[in-house]
Amino acid sequence: MRTYLECFSCFLDHGLDIARRSGLTEEDQRLVLNRVARMLPEFDLSSKPPEMSLEINKAIRELTHVRDPFAEEKRLSNRLALEQADLVRSRITRSQDPLKTALEYAIAGNSIDFGAFQGLDIAGAIDALVAGEDRVIAREGSGFFQLEKFHRNLDEAKTLLYITDNSGEIVFDMILMETMMASHPGLAITAAVRNSPIINDATLDDARVIGLDRLVTVISSGSNAPGTPLASVTEEFLTRFHGADMVIAKGQGNYETLSGAPRPVYLLFKVKCPVVARHSGGALGNIMLIPSSS
Numbered sequence: 001m002r003t004y005l006e007c008f009s010c011f012l013d014h015g016l017d018i019a020r021r022s023g024l025t026e027e028d029q030r031l032v033l034n035r036v037a038r039m040l041p042e043f044d045l046s047s048k049p050p051e052m053s054l055e056i057n058k059a060i061r062e063l064t065h066v067r068d069p070f071a072e073e074k075r076l077s078n079r080l081a082l083e084q085a086d087l088v089r090s091r092i093t094r095s096q097d098p099l100k101t102a103l104e105y106a107i108a109g110n111s112i113d114f115g116a117f118q119g120l121d122i123a124g125a126i127d128a129l130v131a132g133e134d135r136v137i138a139r140e141g142s143g144f145f146q147l148e149k150f151h152r153n154l155d156e157a158k159t160l161l162y163i164t165d166n167s168g169e170i171v172f173d174m175i176l177m178e179t180m181m182a183s184h185p186g187l188a189i190t191a192a193v194r195n196s197p198i199i200n201d202a203t204l205d206d207a208r209v210i211g212l213d214r215l216v217t218v219i220s221s222g223s224n225a226p227g228t229p230l231a232s233v234t235e236e237f238l239t240r241f242h243g244a245d246m247v248i249a250k251g252q253g254n255y256e257t258l259s260g261a262p263r264p265v266y267l268l269f270k271v272k273c274p275v276v277a278r279h280s281g282g283a284l285g286n287i288m289l290i291p292s293s294s
Helices: 007-021 026-042 049-064 071-094 098-111 122-131 147-156 169-183 204-210 235-243 252-258 274-280
Strands: 159-163 188-193 217-220 246-250 266-270 287-291
Touching: 007 026, 007 049, 026 049, 049 252, 071 098, 071 122, 071 169, 071 204, 098 122, 098 147, 098 169, 098 246, 098 266, 098 287, 147 287, 159 169, 159 235, 169 188, 169 204, 188 204, 188 235, 204 217, 217 235, 246 252, 252 266, 252 274
Parallel strands: 159 188, 159 246, 188 217, 246 266
Antiparallel strands: 266 287
């Protein structure tokens, strides 16, 4: 997905949010906004929004020297999600369709996103998704929640690459992986996380904190952006990406970078912005399970 002009206001809002989180004075916050504003005219609209977000975060890091301004929010997200994990597992086990229920929880977990929702109430967001308030399927049975096709592909898969998105959310991804492995013995899953802190995206540290590395193989994708631009990933990731029988990519950032991927990818995300809604065909608030356009 390319960048649209509407994205520019979000880039400025995002820059201001990070500057404030980094403890800058109002004067220095203005310097951050000035720098971001100077970057916008040079940005190629054919590029993907997470690529611009990466450049903005690099510039702000140079000004603030704060490596991970969302560190505390990430720790809290993981802790609160883990506290709800057993309840979610029990509901999935009792469900008439455990895979569908696990998918709904995992995609609803995409609401734990500080890029899309500044000032997010983490506890409230997790309580809402566990209660089912966030599991609004986009026209179930239509092309926007393709469960039957997903089932068929999963039945045929021996290897699966799962590209994660945010901290906290990654707990519900882990539960989905558990569910898929329980129903498909022998399925080998590799989970890919971001290479370094960017917004509240999950890294290797988050995967280890929640115990995901004890369930599946966990690798860094090599991406430092809040998405997975294939031009910036590692050779190991590319090998697994092209070699896996099935690929799942979570979140809007992965939708923005992989919706036109050179191989089939299942895109699981919550629609959180009008540009993504228009591009994907979903409505704001919908949870989506769709294949890439490749």
